[in-house]
Amino acid sequence: MRKIYVFDTTLRDGEQSPGVNLNTKEKVEIGLQLEKLGVDRIEAGFPAASPGDLEAVNAVARAVKNATIIGLARSREQDIDAVKEALKGAQDPCVHLFLATSPIHRKHKLRMEKEQVLETAEKAIRYAKQYFDKVEFSPEDAGRTELDFLCEVTAMAIRAGATVVNIPDTVGYMNPSEFGHIFKTLKSEVPGIEKIQLSAHCHDDLGMATANALAAILNGADQIEGTINGIGERAGNTAIEEVAMALATRADFFQANTSLTLSEIAKTSRLVSKLTGMVVPGNKAIVGANAFAHESGIHQDGMLKEKTTYEIISPDIIGLKESKLVLGKHSGRHAFREKLIDLGYELSDESVNQAFAKFKDLADKKKDVSDEDIRALLEEKLIDTPEIYTLETIEVSYGNKSVPSATVRISIEEHGVREQKAEGNGSVDAIYNAIDAVTGETATLEDYSIKSVTHGKDALGEVHVVLAQDGVSAQGRGLSTDILEASARAYIDALNRLIEKRKTPGRRDKMSLI
């Protein structure tokens, strides 16, 4: 198995993400976590950029003991001097020099001919070599550089004393077969290439950063550069966790591996996200919240029978406890029953089917169905009261300058469906007047309370009412994502209980499993 060195640039290229600004303390915290993750090299910053960055690179260099610490520098003496200053106290320092080599950058940005580029870079490498054993050189925008010139630049860097030559696809323009071809060519054409390590630094402008890094590895790269969560300039860099997990999961194919402690991946990702403020998208490979979550019934059934049906990585490998079966509108009975067992309910097949139908109704209205939602759903139906009245539909009209009105349709046992419209002081009052008009009941509303039983904008609201009639009182409970519907359900539930109590005086409501 070939070892691939991991060069982490979260603190340099990662910090170049628009809006990200890490202070010294935060850089050290991330640096120490990267050390735990086991990255080989940490690019801690660009010391010439500002006194603050120089100080932060120095603090990381002093704190981290088990990784090479690197400072970035343009091919200029003053930048190299700043790296020298910043890396005082580092156990294993390295300077990373760069100079653009592509025709576009030479012409428009540097305004240099090829010869000047070669001369400037060589001078800088030789200057840096006086102070550093380890010198990495990057021909910036290598991906768009003429391949014969790139070979010439690489040969020059080796002669001048570079220990690593890094090939950046600075603008994320490459595709895997082109990028792989560059490495193959450098390996076969450049004299002395065996003396140095070849590295790949990719950007994700076309979504190919990880694929390009892997193509480089397949064609001889010894090192990959990237960031945690793939953060970085514009669309970001190669995500280190993706390359590491691709190599670990498909070792049979790549025949290469990193020496990362994979179980630190999730923790490192969370820390970088927290300190940079860059939220990891739910669907992000490896570290997204949904990377180990399964919502659809067929997948959940497969997962319950055998996890490898739908998971190629076990979540504990990256330091997560377990995969999640998320209940939602695409879930099936197998996962629903499993959830009920987890929550402590043991129901007959028929009861599971009834509860499942209710769950599907709720899932149609709600994005995520939580454990509390399911408990609330079940417990509403656990109440063993015959339903004389069943709510079919309600429609409410409300305006702050008009009188609220409500139309309710109720199915009445042995009498079919009836509908009435009524007005009220508010929407709930109008609903209750309409229910009274349909049922002909004249109970008094003694208490009304409402609370949210689950979280979020689409939370379930639970309404409690107490109705009294002829010295008998009954409570009712209604649950819905809509508080007006919950109010109607609670009122009708209380009416049903009142009727039951009137029939069997002394009877207490009893809870039993459906």
Ligand SMILES: CC(=O)SCCNC(=O)CCNC(=O)[C@H](O)C(C)(C)COP(=O)(O)OP(=O)(O)OC[C@H]1O[C@@H](n2cnc3c(N)ncnc32)[C@H](O)[C@@H]1OP(=O)(O)O
């Ligand atoms: C591909 C990458 O990610 S490279 C790293 C990018 N990161 C950063 O730029 C972050 C830190 N940068 C900075 O803080 C500032 O740009 C500084 C301090 C480095 C330089 O600031 P300034 O001196 O004001 O220059 P400015 O950034 O406006 O322009 C860059 C200059 O460097 C030159 N330059 C660019 N790359 C290199 C290089 N590798 N070697 C030598 N000179 C270079 C440019 O041609 C330009 O020179 P000019 O002023 O003669 O036209």
Ligand SMILES: CC(C)C(=O)C(=O)O
């Ligand atoms: C400094 C170099 C390696 C860089 O960040 C790039 O080219 O993207």
